[in-house]
Amino acid sequence: MKSIEEQIRKAMEEGQFNNLKGKGKPLNLDDNPYADPDWNLAHHVIKSGGFTLPWIETRQEIETETEALQIALQRAWEWRQEALERKLPTDLVDTEWQRALSVFNARVEQLNKKIRSYNLEVPADQFQVFTLQADRIIERITHQS
Secondary structure, three states: OOHHHHHHHHHHOOOOOOOOOOOOOOOOOOOOOOHHHHHHHHHHHHHHHHOOOHHHHHHHHHHHHHHHHHHHHHHHHHHHHHHHHOOOOOOHHHHHHHHHHHHHHHHHHHHHHHHHHHHHHOOOHOOOOOOOHHHHHHHHHHHHO
């Protein structure tokens, strides 16, 4: 028996997908067949108006802030490594690294408060976000090089 991939490849080679309705047009993914029909109009109005639900905006903010935090710490670590290679005074390098860690930890604490608040707003558990574990992020960044 042929695998699904083989069957699909063979059908494509034979041109069986060439005359499908909507070929070459983008898929319409606006309608969610699993959504409550009573909410469809409300969701459509919100989306077409350029708006989204507040908790979705908050999640996007959390994801953006998390990425920015990690990038900032990565840059500080790279600076530390380069500074040590250039033989800058170790006490200066360590002071700057400790300052960067202090800023990082404070920002993680603020972001975790936002995450906890967000987790209380979401309509279902599957939308919740784990709080950040600063020690794990630091460990990952400092041990990847």
